Amino acid sequence: MIEGADNAWLMMSSALVLLMTLPALGFFYAGLVQAKNVLSVFAQCVAMAGVASLIWFVAGYSLAFGGTAPFIGDLHELFLSALTRGAVHPGTHVSETAFIMFQMTFAVITPALIIGAYVERIRFAAVLMFSVLWLLIVYVPVVHWVWGGGWLETRGVLDFAGGLVVHVTAGVSALVVAWQLGPRRGFPEHVQPPHAPWMVVAGAAMLWVGWFGFNAGSALSSGGDAAMAMLATHLAAATATLVWIVIEWVKFGKPSLIGAVTGTIAGLATITPASGYVGPEGAVLLGLFGGSVCYVAVLVVKRGLKIDDSLDVLGVHGVGGALGTLLLPFAAVMGAGGLPSALHGGVDAQFLIQLLGVGIVSIWSAAASYGIVKLTDAVVGLRVSRDDEIQGLDFASHGESAYHGA
């Protein structure tokens, strides 16, 4: 039976998750690039909302949530043509329509996160082709494995709201794309500072708010579990924000605003997989780790690997998501608010299962993304010309400019 309250909360959460892509992620990423590439970032986000939604409608949802075969769903729900208004999503009290909608917003934001890796130099056609293939080959199968009754779910992997499904897949794939695409002109010595930090913080703020839908919505109900997930999400974000402020303050004598909100996002990515299994104390712990580990990860990718994952998708999302997935068992047993009963065979056993999940999902994301990038390059070409890169994608790819003389 459909419970109106659960359904209302899931619809609201869907609105919040769409807000995360449009405009929040658009703001967040667009503020970090140069003024000549602002619109291209937004265009990529908008196009992603279009493309991913249609993929989801045509086949994505069916392949992800149709049936419980171990590796991939079935084709019974192509074009959602058999969907009725009264259908209830199995095991919940929400309507199937609401569930599809909610999941569709996840299918939009996940490939959109990868945008951060390829900004300022990719061809628009490559964005579209890569994203379509990536959704079908990486995202949809992983959703099926972890949430759709597939083999990782059977093994007991826990991922409440997408640490693996969303952040690890996007983060790892981002690194592969950035590596194949090559760095932006001038990387790393002459990279330009973010052209509009105010835009970054506006985006981060709306991501924070939207994340309540992402995590607490994943409870698929509107009771105490959802609210605990929201509380945990908020506390992890708050903690990681302060962690990053403190690190920069100590290290540079000045805490930067972009640093602070990067901490916020790191904390949010880290709590995501665990948000339904921890209480307030576990959440703060995850915030502490999320803030500090991602800080180091960002530097390692840039300076160690020398890969221009331009807006740190791996360092923030990939590492955060993996970290939260791995720490989940430990955090779940802290305080009365945790959910130790969700662990399969105790903390250590669950940790090994989680490790398996992170390993498999990372490898699959990396390998498949590599193939997709190569194919995309062969078919439409990955990178714009040097002239277009210098001129900026706003005009080169979209024929517009972001700012017309204030």
Next chain:
Amino acid sequence: MIEGADNAWLMMSSALVLLMTLPALGFFYAGLVQAKNVLSVFAQCVAMAGVASLIWFVAGYSLAFGGTAPFIGDLHELFLSALTRGAVHPGTHVSETAFIMFQMTFAVITPALIIGAYVERIRFAAVLMFSVLWLLIVYVPVVHWVWGGGWLETRGVLDFAGGLVVHVTAGVSALVVAWQLGPRRGFPEHVQPPHAPWMVVAGAAMLWVGWFGFNAGSALSSGGDAAMAMLATHLAAATATLVWIVIEWVKFGKPSLIGAVTGTIAGLATITPASGYVGPEGAVLLGLFGGSVCYVAVLVVKRGLKIDDSLDVLGVHGVGGALGTLLLPFAAVMGAGGLPSALHGGVDAQFLIQLLGVGIVSIWSAAASYGIVKLTDAVVGLRVSRDDEIQGLDFASHGESAYHGA
């Protein structure tokens, strides 16, 4: 009886619909104008929120939803002075308070849509006078006819969330105002490009999110019907976005961002009247038509009619709303998710009824708006002086400037 879940969803939807005007529509329109008229657009939106809400409070709600006389409501609910906290809206499980609030946000956004027709040259006093009269003479009666038990509802006209009531009334009236007001200096050869496309896309993104409240909120309940309306809304928007991208890509070799989000809005306007009666497939169909027909309509108004409906209120909203109203019967019978049972006497019969609705509402909107514009011109004057237009309305009408040297 008030159902908490339905009520919660309706309150949330009200918040989303207010967000559509403030700040979404403000951003959308302000980004499209020149830098010297940015604040005037926002001021018009803010003032509209004030004025329309008070009109609604004083008499609008009573005249729209009081009683079921064929042409206009009654005066029993003036000043909402008899409204009790426990009152239930007839035929629903939401409180009368929530219903009034929800409808009030519609009364705010509908005249605000018309702003797009008269930006950059209208007197602020004319905006206020026109809007007050327009609400009472055009909007309120049409609401009564279509949703308040009036004669069009009796005839069986279907308009789930305002294709007729909101988009056709606003679009047609916009054309009349633009025509009477005359074009902006330099139209059409020397029209300036949108001064801040990033602002346009920020607005469009929030409109997309807010539209979930607009359409799914119109279900007045939080079950599977609302969620199906949300799903339909989202799919139509996604489809129309891609349609516009493809058209521009083919035609100009570059898809513009403003084009893409114009497609979004066209898709949203088109699905609006049908959103409660169609399933996913019907929604995609409406998105396809919405995107392509509105593309043509925008060009026809500008180049064919040579009327400076500056931000394309007719081409996008008017045409989209009418189109969705007319296609509704055909889309409702597609897939298991449609609601063919809502049609009166089958697809063809309903089509004729819808045609009647579009015709009547268009004629009434055009005729009444013409009279209101003439009266407004006579009383306060429509247009600012040439000097004020050159200087920009921000300073001329509000004594401010949008950007003080970054």
Next chain:
Amino acid sequence: MIEGADNAWLMMSSALVLLMTLPALGFFYAGLVQAKNVLSVFAQCVAMAGVASLIWFVAGYSLAFGGTAPFIGDLHELFLSALTRGAVHPGTHVSETAFIMFQMTFAVITPALIIGAYVERIRFAAVLMFSVLWLLIVYVPVVHWVWGGGWLETRGVLDFAGGLVVHVTAGVSALVVAWQLGPRRGFPEHVQPPHAPWMVVAGAAMLWVGWFGFNAGSALSSGGDAAMAMLATHLAAATATLVWIVIEWVKFGKPSLIGAVTGTIAGLATITPASGYVGPEGAVLLGLFGGSVCYVAVLVVKRGLKIDDSLDVLGVHGVGGALGTLLLPFAAVMGAGGLPSALHGGVDAQFLIQLLGVGIVSIWSAAASYGIVKLTDAVVGLRVSRDDEIQGLDFASHGESAYHGA
């Protein structure tokens, strides 16, 4: 028992209230300062979200809502370590988790409001130290007195959503901080105009929307009372917006946009304490008073007291909150929608109680804030150097600049 609908509404309201701080208040305040101090305002808001949330987690919630001693709560809920997922907040049908979350967003925004008093010249370390102490010494006790079963609640003081608890505490403390900190260079003759009015209106718009969560969420349920609170909130905001527009129009011949939205905020602050006790007519009355009295108050503080409460925290929030608290009894008896039964001993008796509340809370806020400011000055220093003030806090305190050449 947890009611899903009430809980969903409270979660949604929490999201809306967080949105009020991030990004709404950030936009609102950042737009009002000079371009060189934009990021510092956002950094203060972001840091506040971090700091206040952790304080709430560690001890704030326990001290505010633990037990019903007259003056301060107890320490049983430190670190929320005993919080269970199924716990119901006493006297409601919402989960304790949701209630804590909701209240946490209030603990974030209240000290964030004070930012408006000290922008453009305060040290970042002073912001943090002041806010931590202020939360523990001013905010938490007042919450306990008024909402946590403390002595003012026992006396019958009514404050639905924080007129006293939020706006009076913040407003009065703001004045004290501004006075101690001294004015900005050039105040009052050479104060620079707001650098980005569009940002101010974007913030105000989101504050308006978010305020629905603030006020209607405070019903802690999703029925007709919540919706009436929302309706009242909206009408007061709309009315006060128009009041400010009219005043400026008459006085200067041009209504400014910043004036209009200042009216909005004044109306919202004024309705806050009364929002759950009045109907539409009472709300409009409060809007009328809120708009006009705050207009005068702003001028009095700046010209009369000559204190540089830079963004008018006292004039708008403090005065609005106090006014609404005092007018509450009169407004509650207007129309069928009011709640006269909530008054203790009738209008006059309640008025005296309210007066006591305003007096006590003002005095406590002023006295305690004075001590905290003095201590903060002694420990970390209040004010940046003259050079840093000239250069701007964005670079001086955070090493960044808001705009990198569009």
Next chain:
Amino acid sequence: MKFIIAIIQPHRLEAVREALQAIQINGMTVTEVRGYGRQGGHKEIYRGAEYAISFVPKLKLEIAVAENRVEEVVTTISSAARTGHVGDGKIFLLDLENVMRVRTGEADEAAL
């Protein structure tokens, strides 16, 4: 050669550009500036108080021209820019010793 610096009202740019194009002057550089002069500034209202903005937005055009065209160009600019109101701007004439086209290295009038 001469280097002409013209301060004009922002909304006259298109008119000036077209007038110059009509006499085959096809190069110029435009800067957004703020001017202070007899025109005075204006008052803006901020929360019920007025404050003075001393500077008004103007555009500065820089145009290098051959000696023999100077007069024609100055006249063209000034008539296209004139509205008759205080604040119409000024035209300054400086001596230009040399000019070079970066792309080709051409110098003197050939580089214009």
Next chain:
Amino acid sequence: MKFIIAIIQPHRLEAVREALQAIQINGMTVTEVRGYGRQGGHKEIYRGAEYAISFVPKLKLEIAVAENRVEEVVTTISSAARTGHVGDGKIFLLDLENVMRVRTGEADEAAL
């Protein structure tokens, strides 16, 4: 006549404007520019890494003055703009051949 170009610290604008007004110099044109000089730039932090900003914000004032007032004006500007820190800026003096007021067509010193 001379054409004075002064590069100053942005926050000195009001002081300079007032000082010039005091000696009846009532016209100037201001441009936002970025300067590069001994002052050097500064470092900004971005996600844990520092990067260099070579240019610092400055204002450029352009003021046309009659020959006999040049010295006075230069002295006034330089003393109002001086803070004593590196980066205070420079004053450049160019020869101005002619000037014209667009509104009236007046030329030479009458146009100032």
Next chain:
Amino acid sequence: MKFIIAIIQPHRLEAVREALQAIQINGMTVTEVRGYGRQGGHKEIYRGAEYAISFVPKLKLEIAVAENRVEEVVTTISSAARTGHVGDGKIFLLDLENVMRVRTGEADEAAL
């Protein structure tokens, strides 16, 4: 002394700055400007219609140099700024009568 005004493509700024630094020219002032010239503008699409943008973004560099370094500086700028495309810009050479360092009051070449 000479006052050099160079209009260049925005993305050549770093190259020019580095080239000048290499020959110990350590001062300049940069302005964002819009240029109009042979390069022509470009078309932007707006809701299915194209419209012309006549002006393209450029940077203007102003550099005061001692007489004996003029040639070297001009050559350095022009080779660092050259991409070979139309629109590479121009270098204008004006006579500079005097210069003063605000901070110290030094004048002439000592002030550069």
